[in-house]
Amino acid sequence: MDSRPAAPERPGTASRPAVAERLVHRAREARLAGERTAAAPRAEIDASWDRVLRSGIDPEQSPESRLLETDEIEHRRRGTALGEVMPLLREGLATIADASQQIMVVTDPEGRVLWRQGHAAVMRRAKDICLEEGAAWAESATGTNAIGTALAARTPIQVHSAEHFIRALHGWTCAAAPVRDPRDGRLMGIVDISGPASTFHPATLALVGSVAALAESELRSRHLVAIERLRAVAAPLLCRLGGRALVVDTHGWLAAVTGMPPVDRLPLPKSLEPGAVWLASLGMCRVEPLPGGWLVQVAEGGQERSPRRVVLDLSRERGLAVHVAGPVGSWTRRLSPRHAELLYALALHREGRTAAELAEDVFGDATRTVTVRAEISRMRRHLAEVLEHRPYRFREGVAVEVVHPDVPADLLPRSTAPVVLRTRTPAGTA
Numbered sequence: 001m002d003s004r005p006a007a008p009e010r011p012g013t014a015s016r017p018a019v020a021e022r023l024v025h026r027a028r029e030a031r032l033a034g035e036r037t038a039a040a041p042r043a044e045i046d047a048s049w050d051r052v053l054r055s056g057i058d059p060e061q062s063p064e065s066r067l068l069e070t071d072e073i074e075h076r077r078r079g080t081a082l083g084e085v086m087p088l089l090r091e092g093l094a095t096i097a098d099a100s101q102q103i104m105v106v107t108d109p110e111g112r113v114l115w116r117q118g119h120a121a122v123m124r125r126a127k128d129i130c131l132e133e134g135a136a137w138a139e140s141a142t143g144t145n146a147i148g149t150a151l152a153a154r155t156p157i158q159v160h161s162a163e164h165f166i167r168a169l170h171g172w173t174c175a176a177a178p179v180r181d182p183r184d185g186r187l188m189g190i191v192d193i194s195g196p197a198s199t200f201h202p203a204t205l206a207l208v209g210s211v212a213a214l215a216e217s218e219l220r221s222r223h224l225v226a227i228e229r230l231r232a233v234a235a236p237l238l239c240r241l242g243g244r245a246l247v248v249d250t251h252g253w254l255a256a257v258t259g260m261p262p263v264d265r266l267p268l269p270k271s272l273e274p275g276a277v278w279l280a281s282l283g284m285c286r287v288e289p290l291p292g293g294w295l296v297q298v299a300e301g302g303q304e305r306s307p308r309r310v311v312l313d314l315s316r317e318r319g320l321a322v323h324v325a326g327p328v329g330s331w332t333r334r335l336s337p338r339h340a341e342l343l344y345a346l347a348l349h350r351e352g353r354t355a356a357e358l359a360e361d362v363f364g365d366a367t368r369t370v371t372v373r374a375e376i377s378r379m380r381r382h383l384a385e386v387l388e389h390r391p392y393r394f395r396e397g398v399a400v401e402v403v404h405p406d407v408p409a410d411l412l413p414r415s416t417a418p419v420v421l422r423t424r425t426p427a428g429t430a
């Protein structure tokens with residue numbers, strides 16, 4: 001007989017659900033007391049508890065929240081594409097939820113419940129924990145729960161019994177998955193199945209994730225149909241036009257093009273109006289509305305009207321940005337620290353830099369040219385009208401200004417790029 005002691009059981013891997021729940025409960029009580037136990041929760045639950053503890057939520061509080069007004073709920077329903085796939089969600093989840101004594105819940109990106117449907121008795125019980133239309137279920141309002149934690153982690157998750165941070169939710173189990181808009185990748189909301197803890201089943205999460213993916217696929221199919229409809233309108237229109245032009249939908253996805261290489265998607269300003277407009281990837285354009293999209297005609301001789309001034313703002317670590325002033329106004333783009341370093345190097349060397357020279361400027365290693373070329377390529381998607389290549393440089397005739405922080409040592413304080421270090425530590429200082 002093997003006399004070695006058995007390995008300690010961990011929550012989520014215990015052979016008996018009751019044992020697993022006790023271990024999770026023990027881990028939660030220890031965490032609330034500022035301690036750690038050998039029985040740690042799953043990594044995603046552990047991370048959620050840390051977030052909720054930092055937010056100051058009381059584990060003994062009620063899950064009640066102030067409900068949205070009916071008019072506001074309807075407004076949010078009309079403003080989301082999730083409404084288009086609700087028949088699919090009801091067919092794929094609500095009927096199963098009803099049969100398994102659970103309910104389906106659909107929220108917006110803030111965690112506000114917009115729809116719910118399922119077992120009638122569970123719907124009534126759900127009111128006791130404020131799981132009803134208009135309620136707030138983000139982690140910041142209701143602690144660790146499948147809806148809020150899926151929102152925070154942007155990934156499907158199942159939360160069962162004592163894994164919930166608020167004690168009043170320990171009698172519940174829930175599984176949730178995010179749904180993203182395939183047109184722009186933005187989070188549209190959360191699809192969730194919730195019910196009494198006794199209805200827990202490990203396959204529920206896979207079911208919810210599959211139905212969320214199916215909803216995204218349905219929205220993608222609808223988008224392709226809309227693009228084809230726009231293409232039918234655009235094709236004869238472009239045949240009559242000379243020069244360079246393209247037709248895109250309201251999200252910038254290409255429907256048709258003439259006189260220029262096709263692109264998958266054209267970056268559009270958040271607020272686009274008919275008339276003359278300067279687009280970062282094309283220069284001066286004339287924009288006209290079409291049913292379901294835009295006709296974009298590229299102005300010939302656009303280089304003469306390209307941006308004349310670039311301001312590289314490095315004055316604040318969390319507000320790195322490049323401001324571009326063109327003939328019809330100006331626009332701003334936020335910068336990552338790496339892109340700020342590269343643009344700073346180009347601002348100091350207006351004659352231009354090779355990929356190897358930029359690699360030396362930013363990494364102190366002239367061999368890292370592949371990384372430099374990739375990063376410059378990403379920037380030129382939005383700054384093509386002000387950045388040249390071969391060598392990399394700001395376009396001739398464009399005035400470039402760098403806004404430094406008041407204290408030289410505060411210039412990109414986390415950067416280790418040689419080009420930045422030389423500015424932070426002027427010659428003759430140590």
